[in-house]
Amino acid sequence: MCWAEGFIAVDWGTTNRRAYRIDDSGRSVEEFEDGKGILNVPSGGFSEAVAEIRERLGDRPLLLAGMIGSNRGWVEAPYVRCPAGIDELVEGVIRVTERDLIVPGVAYVGDGRADVMRGEEVQLVGAVAAGLVPPDCLVCHPGTHNKWAVVSGGRIESFRTVMTGELFNLLREHSILSELLQGDARPDEAFRRGARHGLSQDDIQAELFSVRARVLLGQAPANEACSYASGLLIGSDVRIELGSEVGRQVIVMGRPELTELYAAALREAGSQPIELDGEQSFLAGVVRIAERL
Amino acid sequence: MCWAEGFIAVDWGTTNRRAYRIDDSGRSVEEFEDGKGILNVPSGGFSEAVAEIRERLGDRPLLLAGMIGSNRGWVEAPYVRCPAGIDELVEGVIRVTERDLIVPGVAYVGDGRADVMRGEEVQLVGAVAAGLVPPDCLVCHPGTHNKWAVVSGGRIESFRTVMTGELFNLLREHSILSELLQGDARPDEAFRRGARHGLSQDDIQAELFSVRARVLLGQAPANEACSYASGLLIGSDVRIELGSEVGRQVIVMGRPELTELYAAALREAGSQPIELDGEQSFLAGVVRIAERL
DSSP, rough: OOGGGGGEEEEEESSSSEEEEETTTSSSEEEEEOOOGGGGGGGHHHHHHHHHHHHHHOOEEEEEEEEGTTSSEEEEEEOOOOSBBBHHHHOOOEETTTTEOOOOEEEEEEETEEEEEEEEHHHHHHHHHHSSSOEEEEEEEEEESSEEEEEEEEEEEEEEEEEEHHHHHHHHSOOOOOOOOOOOOOOHHHHHHHHHHHHHOOOOOHHHHHHHHHHHSSSSOOGHHHHHHHHHHHHHHHHHHHOOOOOOOOEEEOOHHHHHHHHHHHTTOOEEEEEHHHHHHHHHHHHHHHHHO | OOOGGGGEEEEOOSSSSSEEETTTSEEEEEEEEOOGGGGGTTTHHHHHHHHHHHHOSSSSOEEEEEEGGSSSSSSOOEEEEEEBBBHHHHHEEEEEETEEEEOOOOEETTTEEEEEEESSHHHHHHHTTTTTTTTTEEEOOSSEEEEEEETTTTTTEEEEEEEEEHHHHHHHHHSGGGGOOOSOOSHHHHHHHHHHHHEEEOOOHHHHHHHHHHHHHSSSOOGHHHHHHHHHHHHHHHHHHHTTTTOOEOOOOOOOOHHHEEEEEEETTTOOEEEEEHHHHHHHHHHHHHOOO
């Protein structure tokens, strides 16, 4: 890529996108976020959506990551397989034009499972490259689809997706629990109580209904339901991944309002979580990838 | 109630209602179903929605059951507590007018849980009264909110709700899996494979994402996803209730297209399910209740 002019990095997700102008020293000097995630761009509208980014941040090379490279995005960038580090991502970059490049997602197949990620891989290899996480660690990356990634020798060795964020959103927006789940979940005592239930019992589809029944029957206050349900789902998520390996150190990387919830649930599980802002890792990742292109 | 003219029984749920004209010998002689569940009736519109039933089935006394008696319905009929049999239901009937009666729901509080039902209780006591089920049994009642009811001495001793149907609908209508989950789930090999996963592992929030990932990576055909996901959720539901009590006899009561799915999952769990049409039990229940009013 032409470093003299810097470049624009975009973390382009399903519902939002975030664009950064990176200067010739690798620093982000201007940015914006908007709601033009891939599902909000009409079919055939990606060239225009890309042009708009250049209008706002300047006519520079673009390095795009996330769902923009999926089969619902602009141009598909086939998944690279685990184990995947920065070398594999660089090799898999797709050049839509000489100035429009898309980072591939990562796929895992093994243990009778199959899994995919798009976007988190840049943060994971970026965090390793920048020394923000050690080359061997377990990273939890909360979001619509929470990813648990085993990083080994600086590469993504395997990972597992848990649909926790999406399930919570579905329940909040469209379910019988909608009214009760308005507001924000906080890592308070109700959250921790929900997390302990999710960590110790595997009945969330039943316990979620109990959240409403308890309020109806006067057994629990309505204003604790949102945090309790969030704790229940996140505690169950942690149980699925950690199983009996309680006490394990986990790096929780992502948006701070989510990492604090996962950190609270991990502490209930006896783990020692370290929180890390995902944006810093994303920027470290795109700069390292751009340097090699 | 005035038996000379018969009466109208209504199973009034969240999204649908079904009304039956019962003649003076206790038989259903005319019926209709429509989409005027309580969530589709505007606030203050219940008198009109009730009048409409009489317009269609005649000016007779009405015995209403289900969500119509909830705090979002017409007039709230407070829950009666478990253990609840036909006597408790009759005692709890609310008279909105002398000719408009609402059957109460049932609440369970115990074992650190709280739970509620509205509508299924009529089927449960009706099935016992009509000799369709023995007075001591475990009944599974699939629906938007599946109920597992322990019937003892002919009364509902305790029960547990699992949100399986609602979760499946949320995933089908609003999630990243929507496209994959169109069509109908069938009790085929893909369903049974999903059920075996749900019965043996407690990771549905992760396995659901795998359904999509496997298709993306060519590890599974897209046309099996709907049945597999349904089997996964129902298998998990059965695991939550039965735990280690595999082989237990279960009566599955409800709509035939749902009971056949639960029966298939129960057989995978080594149980011996007996299927029963819920409509017959509902009619038996309302007639027995009406006889006592």
